[in-house]
Amino acid sequence: MAQVDKFQYDNDIVRKFLIASVVFGIIGMIVGLWVALQLIWPDLNFGIPFTTFGRIRPLHTNAVIFAFVGNGIFMGVYYSLPRLLKTPMWSKALSNFHFWGWQAIILAAAVTLPLGITSAHEYAELEWPIDLAIAVVWIAFGLNMFMTILKRREQHLYVAIWFYIATWVTVTMLHVGNNIEVPVSLWKSYPVAAGVQDALIQWWYGHNAVAFFLTTPYLGLMYYFMPKAANRPVYSYRLSIIHFWALIFIYIWAGPHHLLYTSLPDWAQSLGTVFSVMLIAPSWGGMLNGLLTLRGAWDRVRQDPVLKFLVVAITAYGMATFEGPMLSVKSVNAISHYTDWTIGHVHVGALGWNGFLTFGIMYWLIPRMYRTKLYSTQLANTHFWIGTLGILFYAIPMYWSGWTQALMWKQFTPDGYLKYANFLETVTQLRWFYIARALGGLMFLSGVFIMAYNLIKTARAGSFLAHEDAEAPPLAAHVTHKGEYWHKWIERRPVPFLLVSLVAVVIGGIIEIFPMALIKSNVPKIESVAPYTPLELEGRDIYIREGCMGCHSQMVRPFRSETERYGEYSKSGEYIYDRPFLWGSKRTGPDLHREGRGNKNSKSDAWHYNHMVVPQTMSPGSIMPAYPWLAKNELNTSRTADKIKVLKMLGTPYPQGYEQIAVQDLQKQAAQIAESMRKDGVQDDKLEQREIVALVAYLQRLGTDIIPKARAESK
Amino acid sequence: MKAIFLLIILSLILAAGFLAAFFWAVRSGQYDDDYTPSVRILFDDDTTGKSSVTNEKQ
Numbered sequence: 001m002a003q004v005d006k007f008q009y010d011n012d013i014v015r016k017f018l019i020a021s022v023v024f025g026i027i028g029m030i031v032g033l034w035v036a037l038q039l040i041w042p043d044l045n046f047g048i049p050f051t052t053f054g055r056i057r058p059l060h061t062n063a064v065i066f067a068f069v070g071n072g073i074f075m076g077v078y079y080s081l082p083r084l085l086k087t088p089m090w091s092k093a094l095s096n097f098h099f100w101g102w103q104a105i106i107l108a109a110a111v112t113l114p115l116g117i118t119s120a121h122e123y124a125e126l127e128w129p130i131d132l133a134i135a136v137v138w139i140a141f142g143l144n145m146f147m148t149i150l151k152r153r154e155q156h157l158y159v160a161i162w163f164y165i166a167t168w169v170t171v172t173m174l175h176v177g178n179n180i181e182v183p184v185s186l187w188k189s190y191p192v193a194a195g196v197q198d199a200l201i202q203w204w205y206g207h208n209a210v211a212f213f214l215t216t217p218y219l220g221l222m223y224y225f226m227p228k229a230a231n232r233p234v235y236s237y238r239l240s241i242i243h244f245w246a247l248i249f250i251y252i253w254a255g256p257h258h259l260l261y262t263s264l265p266d267w268a269q270s271l272g273t274v275f276s277v278m279l280i281a282p283s284w285g286g287m288l289n290g291l292l293t294l295r296g297a298w299d300r301v302r303q304d305p306v307l308k309f310l311v312v313a314i315t316a317y318g319m320a321t322f323e324g325p326m327l328s329v330k331s332v333n334a335i336s337h338y339t340d341w342t343i344g345h346v347h348v349g350a351l352g353w354n355g356f357l358t359f360g361i362m363y364w365l366i367p368r369m370y371r372t373k374l375y376s377t378q379l380a381n382t383h384f385w386i387g388t389l390g391i392l393f394y395a396i397p398m399y400w401s402g403w404t405q406a407l408m409w410k411q412f413t414p415d416g417y418l419k420y421a422n423f424l425e426t427v428t429q430l431r432w433f434y435i436a437r438a439l440g441g442l443m444f445l446s447g448v449f450i451m452a453y454n455l456i457k458t459a460r461a462g463s464f465l466a467h468e469d470a471e472a473p474p475l476a477a478h479v480t481h482k483g484e485y486w487h488k489w490i491e492r493r494p495v496p497f498l499l500v501s502l503v504a505v506v507i508g509g510i511i512e513i514f515p516m517a518l519i520k521s522n523v524p525k526i527e528s529v530a531p532y533t534p535l536e537l538e539g540r541d542i543y544i545r546e547g548c549m550g551c552h553s554q555m556v557r558p559f560r561s562e563t564e565r566y567g568e569y570s571k572s573g574e575y576i577y578d579r580p581f582l583w584g585s586k587r588t589g590p591d592l593h594r595e596g597r598g599n600k601n602s603k604s605d606a607w608h609y610n611h612m613v614v615p616q617t618m619s620p621g622s623i624m625p626a627y628p629w630l631a632k633n634e635l636n637t638s639r640t641a642d643k644i645k646v647l648k649m650l651g652t653p654y655p656q657g658y659e660q661i662a663v664q665d666l667q668k669q670a671a672q673i674a675e676s677m678r679k680d681g682v683q684d685d686k687l688e689q690r691e692i693v694a695l696v697a698y699l700q701r702l703g704t705d706i707i708p709k710a711r712a713e714s715k
Numbered sequence: 716m717k718a719i720f721l722l723i724i725l726s727l728i729l730a731a732g733f734l735a736a737f738f739w740a741v742r743s744g745q746y747d748d749d750y751t752p753s754v755r756i757l758f759d760d761d762t763t764g765k766s767s768v769t770n771e772k773q
Contacts, residue, residue: 084756156745156752166733173729177722197718204722224756233753240753241746248733252726268719 005153005474007088008467011369013095014079015464018362020103021071022452025358028063029445035060036438039588040431042625050114052625054547058125059113064350065123067106069214072358074098074141076221077164079365081148084158084224086472090147094140101137105130116545117187120580121202123209124178128189131179138175142168153472159240163220166248170212178205182650184642188541192650195575196263199583204255211251214349215317218357219247222290222314225361229306235292243285250279257328260337261557262583263572269330276328283321290314305380309360312388316352320345335410338553338587340433341402344395351391351444359383359451366455370462379454387447393440401433410561418564423590428621526573529705531652532698534640534666535673539698541643542691543582546627553584554593554702566601567594567703574705577652589624596704605673606680608696630692631684635670637663666694673697 038044038053045052078095082088089095108130112118118125126134145168149161178201181189191198227234234240256264256272291314294301301307323345327336336342367374374380408426411419420426532540543549556562558569570593575581596602603611610617613631615624641659648654667688673696674688687693740746 156748156755157740158752158756162740165736169732170729173725177725193718200718201722227753227757231757233750233757237753238749241749245733245737249730252729255722265719 003473004471006469006471008469009082009088010078010092010095010466011464011468012466013089013092013099014075014365015369016099017071017075017078018365020099021068021075021358022362022448022455024063024067024071024106025355026445026448026452028060028068029441029448031056031060031063033438033441033445036434036441038625039434039623040438042623045625047626047628049116049546049627049629052546052627054550054625055114055116055118055545057547057550058118058122059110061123062109062113062125063106065209065213066109069218069350069354069358070102072354072361073167073213073217073221074102075365076225076361077145077217080160080221080224081145081164083470084154084161085148085152086154086470087148087151090144090151094144098137098141098144101133101140105133105137108133112187116547118544118547119179119181119189119191120544120549120582121178121191122206122585124175124202124205127187128179128181128183129186131175131181134175135172138168138172142172153475155475158223159234159237159244160220160223162244163216163223166244167212167217167220170208170216170248170252174205174208174212178202182646184646185639188639188643190579190643190646190650193579194650195578195581196572198579198581199259199262199575200256200264200268202581203258204252207255207258208252210346210349211254214354215251216248218354219244219286221357221361222286222310225357225364226290226293226310226314229304229310229360229364230294230297230300232293232297235289235295239285239289243282243289246282247279247286250275250282254279254328257333258585259583260328260330260333261559262555263570263575265572273328273330277325280321280325283324284318287314287318287321290317303377305374305377305384306360306364308381308384309356309363312384313353313356313360316348316356316391320349320353323348334557334559335406336402337557338585339402339406340398340430341406342586344398344402347398348391348395351387351394355444356387359387359448362451362455366458367462370459370464372458372462375454375457375461379450383447383450383454386443386450390440390442390444390447393443394437395440397433397436397440401430401437404429404433409565410559412561418561421565423565424619424621427588427623524571524573525576526571526706529574529576531577531647531654532701533669534644534662535669535694535697536701537643537647537698538635538637538640538666539694539696540582542630542695543698544580546630548592549582549584551584551586551588551624552590552592553587554591555583556591556593556703562591566591567599568706570703571706574703577647579647579650579652592699592702594703595699596702597700598704598707602700604680605676605696605700606682608699609677609682609692612692612695627692630695631690633691634686634689635691635694637666640666669697670694673700 034044034051035053035057042053049055078089105126109126112127112130113125117127119127124131145164149157149165180192182192183189191201193201223234223240253275254272256268257276258272260269260273262269291311294307294311301311326332327341327345336345363374363380405426408420408429413419554570556566556568556570563569574593594601607618609631611619612627614626614628615622616626640662644654644659644662648658670688670693673693677687677693677696684690
């Protein structure tokens with residue numbers, strides 16, 4: 001070897017992301033535990049709007065996904081990428097910008113979500129200014145990564161890097177695709193797509209957030225850290241290549257499985273099911289490849305806590321990716337959807353796969369970067385066992401609870417009536433499952449505290465190697481000018497070049513033509529469906545602010561058990577003015593799509609008032625939190641005109657110039673509802689100015705557009 | 716359902732991009748050797764890392 005380049009790896013940035021991951025992991029899990037406890041004791045919100053379930057449940061999900069796992073991804077990428085490419089990260093400044101930018105976004109989320117600033121799209125709740133910030137930071141990360149790849153000293157791109165690339169590319173597209181929205185103000189926007197279309201885009205994003213944020217980057221990490229920790233090559237490098245390409249080509253199509261039996265057209269549902277079932281092959285390819293890496297070394301799993309964590313992580317991945325395709329089969333989904341089964345499923349993935357892989361990597365990294373041994377193997381083993389039991393204590397009650405509730409929803413008496421006609425019965429039944437689940441979460445969380453202590457002790461005993469010296473020969477001459485190389489290849493092959501450009505052109509053409517051609521062939525139109533009144537619109541935005549969709553769906557599926565309980569099943573044409581859609585994904589409370597005035601379960605305005613102020617007065621035993629502030633807050637109508645203007649621009653057919661008289665209309669309708677409430681005994685002089693009136697107006701409107709006029713008036 | 720067509724198009728663009736990347740990988744010899752890379756990652760930084768440790772101690 002004639003010449004060797006000397007350079008240094010930056011461990012400091014790895015440590016920063018590691019610390020952030022542990023800190024935000026602990027915070028996110030504490031919020032998770034808190035949310036879980038609120039399902040047992042709703043009063044644990046302490047009567048404060050900012051700490052109520054609907055607002056802090058997204059705080060929990062965002063914190064664990066984007067702060068705990070997100071920082072975990074970057075920790076692993078910033079450690080493994082330079083070492084795989086034998087070059088330092090391209091720009092230290094960008095690395096640090098990425099780190100501080102990401103933490104700033106997390107803090108912005110931690111402030112805005114409790115304030116009720118949300119787009120209502122699950123796992124994409126953050127409002128548009130934060131969306132833009134995410135895009136900037138994400139691009140900085142991508143630039144840094146791709147420039148590092150271009151500057152590499154190792155010609156071959158190890159499979160982990162392919163996973164990182166796929167992650168970056170796809171997340172970029174998903175983030176942009178799901179956040180096409182028009183701002184009303186600094187902290188409020190409406191999505192361009194409405195109803196079914198918005199739902200489809202959201203779950204195309206939502207599913208792929210799981211696929212390309214929680215799965216592909218972690219598979220990349222698995223392919224680096226598993227062989228490193230076991231000190232043996234991956235079982236089959238060939239398999240890793242095959243399963244990588246298969247996985248990324250299939251994953252993107254699976255989104256509609258979140259919308260089975262909804263108003264989404266059947267063919268789109270089937271498309272999602274087919275691809276979801278196919279996913280088991282590449283997923284298990286990855287799982288087997290990871291586990292079989294330990295062939296002949298299983299004895300070491302007994303001694304090495306790092307390997308223990310990795311093995312359970314990969315096993316959990318295998319279980320979750322077996323369960324996923326199964327849940328995508330329509331007849332299974334008919335049982336699982338809207339129940340705790342889904343919650344159990346995601347937590348096997350989140351706690352097992354993401355959590356344990358992150359912990360394993362941390363136990364491996366800290367001693368290495370601090371050039372010392374782990375402080376206590378015994379504590380790490382304790383963490384392992386308490387964490388593993390925590391996962392079981394979490395998942396098993398959730399599966400059990402999901403089955404219990406689904407079967408109760410569907411149970412008929414021999415006479416053909418719903419056996420549990422009162423939804424609340426199917427909720428109170430779950431109390432002990434919720435207690436067991438909270439215990440499981442607490443165990444998992446205690447394990448993380450043990451780990452934090454162990455890692456701090458380890459760090460104290462060692463000395464941190466911020467810049468690790470390395471050396472490698474430069475890349476051989478024939479590949480140094482990379483830019484030319486790719487072109488040369490394509491230049492020498494006119495046929496593939498032609499095909500590629502043809503595909504590009506066709507796609508470009510389709511993009512321009514389709515929206516024009518398809519605007520009319522939309523959703524089957526229902527003539528009687530009308531836009532929301534300004535008061536209902538404001539009420540709807542309060543519903544979004546309070547996160548009601550976290551517990552209430554708005555989608556009656558076409559099952560007899562549901563039409564008996566709620567009324568006519570939901571039609572896609574009913575949602576065409578819903579920006580954003582609010583179908584929800586979990587029924588902790590009953591579905592609300594047929595809650596409106598004139599439906600079979602409808603209630604009086606005063607009932608809703610009393611129920612919102614103290615739910616237990618109207619539904620004894622309910623675990624819904626009280627919303628007394630809605631009866632005190634004055635409705636803010638300063639943005640109503642702007643909202644109407646934006647919605648009109650997006651195609652909601654409000655009359656010309658309606659924004660100017662919108663507030664007048666709003667006050668008129670508020671006065672009517674206030675009067676009806678007063679008649680039923682609600683006492684409040686300023687009732688017509690309260691937020692609760694707007695919310696009740698919205699609830700009374702839900703699912704009423706398709707009721708024949710005569711029947712609606714007779715009620 | 717114009718949204719699904721938009722999504723299909725976006726997904727196809729993505730797939731086409733990955734397909735191009737796959738062709739690049741195959742053509743540029745990324746996958747000519749499907750054994751050595753798995754072993755090579757085990758040997759990279761550990762030795763140099765240790766040498767820097769010993770350097771500092773000297």
